[in-house]
Amino acid sequence: MHIDPLEKKWAQISLGICALFVGIIMLDALFHSVNAPSNVETINSATLHLSEEFAEDNLGVEVDDDGNIIVRMVAGRYSFFPKKITVPADTKITFRWVSIDVVHGVHIPMTNMSTMIIPGFVAEVESSFPKPGDYPVLCNEYCGLGHDHMWSKIDVLEKDKWRALQTSSKGVAK
Amino acid sequence: MTDIAERRLALSHMYVAFIAFILACFMGEYQVLERSGFISALDSPTVYFASVSTHGVLMAYVLTTFFIMGFGYYTATTSLKVPVWNKPLAWGGFGLALLGTVLAAIPLLLGLASVMYTFYPPAQAHYLFYLGATLLIVGSWVWCGIMIVMFLQWKKDNPGEAVPLAMFATTMNALLWLWTSAGVALESLFLIVPWSLGWTDTIDPGLARTLFAWTLHPIVYFWLIPAYIAFYVFVPKQAGAFLFSDEAARAAFIVLVVFSLPIGFHHLYMDPQQAAGWKMLHGIGTFVVALPTFLTGFTVIASLEIAGRLRGGKGLFGWIGSLPWTNTMVLAVILSLLMLIFGGFGGLINASYAMNAMIHNTAWVPGHFHLIFAGTTVIMYFAIAYYLWPILTQKPLYSNNLALVQLWTWFLGMSIMTTPWHVLGLLGQPRRISSVVYNNLLTLSWEPYELLMIFGGLVLLGSACLFIYQLFKTQFSNTSAVFTGEVEYAEPIHAVGTLPEYLNDIKIWNKVIGVLMLISFGIPILQFFFLDTYDSSAWGF
Numbered sequence: 001m002h003i004d005p006l007e008k009k010w011a012q013i014s015l016g017i018c019a020l021f022v023g024i025i026m027l028d029a030l031f032h033s034v035n036a037p038s039n040v041e042t043i044n045s046a047t048l049h050l051s052e053e054f055a056e057d058n059l060g061v062e063v064d065d066d067g068n069i070i071v072r073m074v075a076g077r078y079s080f081f082p083k084k085i086t087v088p089a090d091t092k093i094t095f096r097w098v099s100i101d102v103v104h105g106v107h108i109p110m111t112n113m114s115t116m117i118i119p120g121f122v123a124e125v126e127s128s129f130p131k132p133g134d135y136p137v138l139c140n141e142y143c144g145l146g147h148d149h150m151w152s153k154i155d156v157l158e159k160d161k162w163r164a165l166q167t168s169s170k171g172v173a174k
Numbered sequence: 175m176t177d178i179a180e181r182r183l184a185l186s187h188m189y190v191a192f193i194a195f196i197l198a199c200f201m202g203e204y205q206v207l208e209r210s211g212f213i214s215a216l217d218s219p220t221v222y223f224a225s226v227s228t229h230g231v232l233m234a235y236v237l238t239t240f241f242i243m244g245f246g247y248y249t250a251t252t253s254l255k256v257p258v259w260n261k262p263l264a265w266g267g268f269g270l271a272l273l274g275t276v277l278a279a280i281p282l283l284l285g286l287a288s289v290m291y292t293f294y295p296p297a298q299a300h301y302l303f304y305l306g307a308t309l310l311i312v313g314s315w316v317w318c319g320i321m322i323v324m325f326l327q328w329k330k331d332n333p334g335e336a337v338p339l340a341m342f343a344t345t346m347n348a349l350l351w352l353w354t355s356a357g358v359a360l361e362s363l364f365l366i367v368p369w370s371l372g373w374t375d376t377i378d379p380g381l382a383r384t385l386f387a388w389t390l391h392p393i394v395y396f397w398l399i400p401a402y403i404a405f406y407v408f409v410p411k412q413a414g415a416f417l418f419s420d421e422a423a424r425a426a427f428i429v430l431v432v433f434s435l436p437i438g439f440h441h442l443y444m445d446p447q448q449a450a451g452w453k454m455l456h457g458i459g460t461f462v463v464a465l466p467t468f469l470t471g472f473t474v475i476a477s478l479e480i481a482g483r484l485r486g487g488k489g490l491f492g493w494i495g496s497l498p499w500t501n502t503m504v505l506a507v508i509l510s511l512l513m514l515i516f517g518g519f520g521g522l523i524n525a526s527y528a529m530n531a532m533i534h535n536t537a538w539v540p541g542h543f544h545l546i547f548a549g550t551t552v553i554m555y556f557a558i559a560y561y562l563w564p565i566l567t568q569k570p571l572y573s574n575n576l577a578l579v580q581l582w583t584w585f586l587g588m589s590i591m592t593t594p595w596h597v598l599g600l601l602g603q604p605r606r607i608s609s610v611v612y613n614n615l616l617t618l619s620w621e622p623y624e625l626l627m628i629f630g631g632l633v634l635l636g637s638a639c640l641f642i643y644q645l646f647k648t649q650f651s652n653t654s655a656v657f658t659g660e661v662e663y664a665e666p667i668h669a670v671g672t673l674p675e676y677l678n679d680i681k682i683w684n685k686v687i688g689v690l691m692l693i694s695f696g697i698p699i700l701q702f703f704f705l706d707t708y709d710s711s712a713w714g715f
């Protein structure tokens with residue numbers, strides 16, 4: 001059995017490199033609140049309309065009693081519902097996604113709002129949008145022949161504008 | 175020993191592999207054209223998704239599996255110097271796998287199985303597709319069995335001797351494939367096949383994805399190992415030198431096989447049905463498999479450096495220039511390593527739990543795996559084919575220069591195609607779309623990159639045709655010259671004496687894998703039986 005000293009040294013360096021990467025990623029995950037959806041929360045996708053949370057009237061943006069913003073969205077061939085929502089910039093937003101049919105994925109390009117939407121599960125993701133603007137919401141898992149057409153919009157407003165809009169429409173919507 | 179029967183066996187497998195490959199390359203070029211939207215007459219999601227599904231299945235399952243089986247049989251017979259054990263059984267496995275391929279191809283080509291090569295339920299394809307895919311896997315198990323029997327028999331007949339490195343690696347790959355395919359086989363047998371035949375009404379999509387993730391990562395190592403085998407056992411000899419270290423090579427193969435298995439959840443980072451702790455565990459394991467690749471890079475480059483210096487290369491980098499760049503195996507390994515370095519950077523991003531969110535399921539992903547799979551791996555399949563074809567057909571290679579042009583163009587085409595593909599991903603383009611209909615400014619920035627991709631694809635298609643032309647002209651030339659060369663395995667600098675059993679056996683590693691799999695997949699699979707999960711009924715596509 002023969003292992004060259006050079007080779008041994010290189011093996012140690014490689015181990016060090018791998019350990020370094022693992023370390024960086026662990027720290028990043030711990031301190032930068034990595035938000036991959038891992039809530040393992042089941043739901044019956046066949047009866048969403050009967051569920052309290054994802055009934056049609058309860059979809060979209062909700063501000064709860066503590067002022068947290070929660071967005072509930074349903075993915076179904078071939079769109080995300082509601083088709084257009086408006087949220088404030090620079091604010092933590094909790095997205096809750098469900099599917100009514102097959103597997104979908106959702107990504108808002110240039111942001112980390114990305115998750116798979118698996119029938120039978122609620123995918124919860126936290127994100128925030130630093131810059132106001134009109135963002136497309138794209139389905140990024142092949143879900144059928146109309147997959148290309150599966151997208152919707154999200155409008156990100158300056159915080160103040162958004163708040164003004166909220167107060168003016170209170171009582172009208174919902 | 176005459177090995178006509180073995181040569182026929184190996185050749186037959188490779189015919190299937192390369193026919194699948196060339197058909198799929200034409201589909202690939204059609205796909206880059208269609209998805210760009212530049213030629214409106216081509217626009218058709220129905221045809222496009224049938225094509226991508228077929229292209230994916232042909233490249234990922236048919237090319238690879240048949241190539242690996244054929245190469246494995248010939249490696250076994252030439253490295254152990256014994257005939258292939260139970261040839262009728264081997265032909266049976268071949269027949270089964272071929273039947274499976276044909277059965278799956280029918281619904282694929284008819285557009286009845288446009289569910290991609292990943293076929294995530296509850297979208298449902300025609301049952302023949304699943305049945306065919308299952309038969310292909312079962313056929314490949316026959317190969318695994320034969321490799322393992324030959325390995326054990328040789329060890330029994332040669333007690334205390336080191337199994338030749340090429341066979342050790344091939345058998346480890348057979349072991350890897352048995353474990354790897356078990357995930358998709360469970361998914362297939364217990365969930366998908368009964369459901370597609372209408373015996374069950376519903377299916378659990380979360381469980382199905384979890385089982386598929388079991389397979390999805392190690393399968394890429396199953397594809398990659400033949401390339402690594404060539405790195406270790408062919409390249410040093412072809413470059414005119416020795417293998418730097420036989421023992422380190424074994425260690426690399428062992429770590430590769432053992433640690434590629436329990437880490438599949440990096441494909442589920444973005445999935446809601448698995449908890450963060452399991453994802454992290456698999457994420458850490460993912461970095462462990464980077465280790466053998468670092469080791470391989472070192473050994474291969476060290477072997478090449480020795481060769482370069484033996485040929486008179488001087489100075490820190492002078493040895494690179496004095497390598498035999500006109501040897502197809504040497505050129506291929508250099509290009510392969512270059513693509514591996516770039517692909518490796520991309521892989522680090524994918525593997526990072528947090529950064530993955532930016533590129534998950536974007537065009538970055540096909541960009542990445544074309545570079546590392548269709549590039550790094552497949553270019554070594556070419557080199558192996560160029561090396562074996564004269565031996566298998568006993569005719570000299572038609573044209574070495576043509577082969578060099580082919581390898582260079584494959585490298586260039588792949589670079590031209592995959593660079594813009596990665597950029598498109600960073601610009602947010604999803605993968606697996608047949609057209610761009612999002613009415614958004616962002617999508618305008620995608621167009622120039624699509625154009626570049628079409629060009630890269632054309633170069634690749636031309637290169638693929640050159641490859642097939644070469645094999646054809648070699649085999650069917652009417653030259654009277656007979657090629658009498660045989661497979662030559664590289665010698666290590668230090669001859670291997672006796673080895674510790676753990677570097678010369680698969681049984682220990684089989685047990686280690688069993689334990690690791692239990693730890694990393696036990697609870698994540700069992701949870702579906704404890705949790706209140708809800709099944710889905712079948713949906714078309």
Ligand code: HEM
Pocket residue numbers: 198199200201202203205206226229230231233234237290291292540544547548552605606607631632634635638
């Ligand atoms: C002529 C060369 C090639 C071209 C132009 C090409 C092009 C493409 C395109 C456009 C897609 C669709 C990707 C998407 O939208 O997600 C695709 C998918 C795929 N390609 Fe290739 N390809 C080529 C060669 C190869 C090779 C050599 C391999 C592997 C050996 C390969 C493996 C795959 C696989 C596995 C998929 C399926 C991806 C999926 O289902 O998402 N391709 N290819």
Ligand SMILES: [Cu+2]
Pocket residue numbers: 104105139140141142143144147148150
């Ligand atoms: Cu979709």
Ligand SMILES: [Cu+2]
Pocket residue numbers: 390391392394440441
């Ligand atoms: Cu993987």
